[in-house]
Amino acid sequence: xxxxxxxxxxxxxxxxxxxxxxxxxxxxxxxxxxxxxxxxxxxxxxxxxxxxxxxxxxxxxxxxxxxxxxxxxxxxxxxxxxxxxxxxxxxxxxxxxxxxxxxxxxxxxxxxxxxxxxxxxxxxxxxxxxxxxxxxxxxxxxxxxxxxxxxxxxxxxxxxxxxxxxxxxxxxxxxxxxxxxxxxxxxxxxxxxxxxxxxxxxxxxxxxxxxxxxxxxxxxxxxxxxxxxxxxxxxxxxxxxxxxxxxxxxxxxxxxxxxxxxxxxxxxxxxxxxxxxxxxxxxxxxxxxxxxxxxxxxxxxxxxxxxxxxxxxxxxxxxxxxxxxxxxxxxxxxxxxxxxxxxxxxxxxxxxxxxxxxx
Amino acid sequence: xxxxxxxxxxxxxxxxxxxxxxxxxxxxxxxxxxxxxxxxxxxxxxxxxxxxxxxxxxxxxxxxxxxxxxxxxxxxxxxxxxxxxxxxxxxxxxxxxxxxxxxxxxxxxxxxxxxxxxxxxxxxxxxxxxxxxxxxxxxxxxxxxxxxxxxxxxxxxxxxxxxxxxxxxxxxxxxxxxxxxxxxxxxxxxxxxxxxxxxxxxxxxxxxxxxxxxxxxxxxxxxx
Ligand SMILES: Nc1ncnc2c1ncn2[C@@H]1O[C@H](COP(=O)(O)OP(=O)(O)O)[C@@H](O)[C@H]1O
Ligand SMILES: [Mg+2]
Numbered sequence: 335x336x337x338x339x340x341x342x343x344x345x346x347x348x349x350x351x352x353x354x355x356x357x358x359x360x361x362x363x364x365x366x367x368x369x370x371x372x373x374x375x376x377x378x379x380x381x382x383x384x385x386x387x388x389x390x391x392x393x394x395x396x397x398x399x400x401x402x403x404x405x406x407x408x409x410x411x412x413x414x415x416x417x418x419x420x421x422x423x424x425x426x427x428x429x430x431x432x433x434x435x436x437x438x439x440x441x442x443x444x445x446x447x448x449x450x451x452x453x454x455x456x457x458x459x460x461x462x463x464x465x466x467x468x469x470x471x472x473x474x475x476x477x478x479x480x481x482x483x484x485x486x487x488x489x490x491x492x493x494x495x496x497x498x499x500x501x502x503x504x505x506x507x508x509x510x511x512x513x514x515x516x517x518x519x520x521x522x523x524x525x526x527x528x529x530x531x532x533x534x535x536x537x538x539x540x541x542x543x544x545x546x547x548x549x550x551x552x553x554x555x556x557x558x559x560x561x562x563x564x565x566x567x568x569x570x571x572x573x574x575x576x577x578x579x580x581x582x583x584x585x586x587x588x589x590x591x592x593x594x595x596x597x598x599x600x601x602x603x604x605x606x607x608x609x610x611x612x613x614x615x616x617x618x619x620x621x622x623x624x625x626x627x628x629x630x631x632x633x634x635x636x637x638x639x640x641x642x643x644x645x646x647x648x649x650x651x652x653x654x655x656x657x658x659x660x661x662x663x664x665x666x667x668x669x670x671x672x673x674x675x676x677x678x679x680x681x682x683x684x685x686x687x688x689x690x691x692x693x
Numbered sequence: 694x695x696x697x698x699x700x701x702x703x704x705x706x707x708x709x710x711x712x713x714x715x716x717x718x719x720x721x722x723x724x725x726x727x728x729x730x731x732x733x734x735x736x737x738x739x740x741x742x743x744x745x746x747x748x749x750x751x752x753x754x755x756x757x758x759x760x761x762x763x764x765x766x767x768x769x770x771x772x773x774x775x776x777x778x779x780x781x782x783x784x785x786x787x788x789x790x791x792x793x794x795x796x797x798x799x800x801x802x803x804x805x806x807x808x809x810x811x812x813x814x815x816x817x818x819x820x821x822x823x824x825x826x827x828x829x830x831x832x833x834x835x836x837x838x839x840x841x842x843x844x845x846x847x848x849x850x851x852x853x854x855x856x857x858x859x860x861x862x863x864x865x866x867x868x869x870x871x872x873x874x875x876x877x878x879x880x881x882x883x884x885x886x887x888x889x890x891x892x893x894x895x896x897x898x899x900x901x902x903x904x905x906x907x908x909x910x911x912x913x914x915x916x917x
Binding site: 383385405406407408409410412414416417418419420421422423424425433434437466467468479482492 | 810812813815816817818819820821822823826831834835837908909910911
């Protein structure tokens with residue numbers, strides 16, 4: 335676990351980049367720091383590995399004040415990934431990845447073997463090992479950056495806008511890759527971004543920072559979308575919060591009924607369309623095992639008759655769900671009633687410090 | 694003047710290796726030594742000096758100022774100054790040329806270190822490099838292309854400047870010019886020019902080759 339206790343950073347020119355920050359970064363989960371440019375995200379991140387020292391307050395890592403640890407030693411135990419990858423241009427990919435193992439004094443053979451494993455882990459062709467960074471695409475370089483950060487198997491990973499400089503398609507695949515890796519590795523990750531969609535997609539917990547380095551709200555992504563602490567957070571989250579929140583509800587619980595006879599299928603049982611006279615009309619599908627309620631609703635909206643088709647991983651029809659079935663689940667996950675008029679207790683999920691229990 | 698050919702090959706054949714100090718081969722050898730020693734000394738001094746200028750930024754301005762003033766002085770003036778100290782020796786040419794080389798190489802080292810991209814330096818820090826190792830393993834190697842470019846300029850200009858030393862009798866191949874002018878006999882002049890150009894092209898080619906071998910990673914980066 336990483337804790338910030340009353341951490342303030344004032345630069346020599348008087349800029350207060352981080353102001354009295356208190357927060358806990360849980361072990362084995364992804365915590366995202368998100369906020370507009372200049373709100374102190376990078377500064378907060380770099381105070382963890384002491385690339386920047388806090389002006390006051392303290393940061394602890396596994397219960398130890400980071401200031402008690404010699405910086406290079408501290409850093410070798412913390413993976414770090416930055417936006418431009420920052421690969422060493424004069425070193426081959428394999429040696430870039432093996433950087434920290436070399437620093438830790440591993441033999442060349444062991445370090446390179448480890449580097450090759452990591453290239454595979456992050457989904458890179460081992461044939462790239464002998465290339466130089468300039469011979470790789472931006473997305474590939476970023477993967478190498480992640481592999482390099484993971485090389486010595488540090489328990490903690492700091493990532494500063496690692497996917498901001500690549501195009502949206504590559505970014506989405508890098509994000510998916512990170513989630514897949516994390517489901518295997520269970521690292522303690524602090525991920526910095528200015529992109530709220532990325533924050534909501536990746537974060538187990540999202541800390542929203544406002545300019546001046548103050549914490550606006552810290553909560554799980556679904557809570558954040560339903561219960562933004564104030565106008566700043568609400569605005570920062572942007573439009574369609576209600577719909578976006580459905581991404582966090584599994585479609586598993588959607589009540590399915592057997593497919594009616596007007597759903598045409600092929601021999602394998604895959605849907606072809608809704609029969610309307612001689613024509614086949616449009617249909618939408620979702621996989622209840624892996625998709626969200628948002629996908630189920632989307633499938634219903636894409637179907638000519640408003641009925642979503644549930645399929646298994648091979649695309650075979652498992653049943654259908656009408657709007658009624660989707661509505662049932664929507665009702666179940668409706669946001670809690672607004673706390674202000676009724677003297678009911680505040681929402682139990684942890685929100686930001688801006689919320690106070692009624693006296 | 695009689696109708697003489699521009700180049701008299703028989704003169705070249707007779708004087709290529711006549712055993713004396715004015716043999717063309719001896720002058721060539723002299724020229725090579727006097728051109729390369731300053732570059733070598735220059736590099737040895739420029740590395741620590743350049744590093745110091747990066748480490749203590751205030752040092753760079755005055756250092757650069759001294760270098761530029763030195764560079765603007767006609768080489769002959771410097772030779773004359775050192776003539777009174779070191780006499781009619783090679784040092785009288787080598788020492789001033791070392792200053793000229795420094796004037797190119799110190800900025801090359803400083804610019805080379807400045808050419809290290811910020812993310813590269815920062816990720817080295819974040820990986821846990823200590824300062825000296827970071828300098829030796831990351832920053833200096835990444836600075837090599839810029840330093841080598843400076844080395845090429847310093848080498849070629851050193852090769853050409855040595856000839857001016859002929860005015861104090863220590864000019865390597867430059868002595869052939871004096872000889873030719875004094876006798877209104879063009880063959881030595883042509884030979885001198887040809888050999889100096891050849892030497893410069895050869896040295897530059899070797900440095901380009903060294904650059905290819907030392908920094909295979911920087912070739913396409915420039916093209917990009
Ligand atoms: N070295 C520095 N000196 C002075 N001010 C700085 C320095 N680094 C960052 N700042 C300022 O501190 C604030 C926070 O910066 P930063 O942590 O980089 O924000 P973010 O990563 O959220 O964009 C900004 O106003 C920035 O201009
Ligand atoms: Mg930043």
